[in-house]
Amino acid sequence: MTPAALADYLHQHIPLSRAMDVSVVSAGVGEVVLEAPLEPNINVHGTMFGGSAATLGLLAAWSVTHLRLEAEGIANQLVIHRTEMEYLRPIEGCVRASARLDEESWQAFRHVFDRRHRARINVTAELLFGGEVAARLAGEFVAIAER
Template sequence: MTPEALAAFLHDHIPLSRAMDVRVVQAGTDEVVLEAPLGPNINVHGTMFGGSAATLGLLAAWSVLHLRLQAEGVANQLVIHRTEMEYLLPIAGTARAVARLDGVDWAGFLHTLERRGKARLKVGAELIFDGAVVAQLAGEFVAIVER
């Protein structure tokens, strides 16, 4: 899927992504990179609202898993089960969220999904601003096979 196609999908199916002005920088089956500007995501302190930062990381992590499952032809419903966010530094401008599938047990995940029709996988995302990691998201997603 191209970055433009992923952006359209997110904006059409997750309207909050449009309100946040989320842009897709890279859309791959191993890595997704999203950006969101400060303007529509600003808080009372002039920095990015924590909920917007968490949503940006969550969208990146969900997207990389969605794209990989789609590429492998697995029809599924993909939902977040649990998420944890650590805020390290304020975000005073455009934030970039990078989610990768490096180091995940993809084969084990697929095996469980095929056998049980449902499987969980932990995917992380880093938020970057001004060249530094400013937040980290850890998400546990559940995929349910559509039959």
């Protein structure tokens, strides 16, 4: 899927991504990088609202998992089961969220999914601002095979 196609998909199916003005920098089966400006995501302190930062990380982690499942032809419903967000420093401008799939975790996930038609995988997204990691999201996703 191209970055433009992923952006269109997110904006159509997850309208909050449009309100946040999320753009897709890169979209692949191993890594997704999203970006969001400060202005529509600003809080009372003039920095990025924590909920926006968490949503951007969640969108990146969900997207890389979704693209890999799609590339492997696996019809499924992908949902978030659990997240944990760590805020390391204020985000005072445009931020990028990068999420990668760990190949060893993916293989273990596929093994369980192929046997049980449902599996969980942990995916981490890092939010980068000013060349440093400003926040980190750890998400546990569940894919359920469509029958």
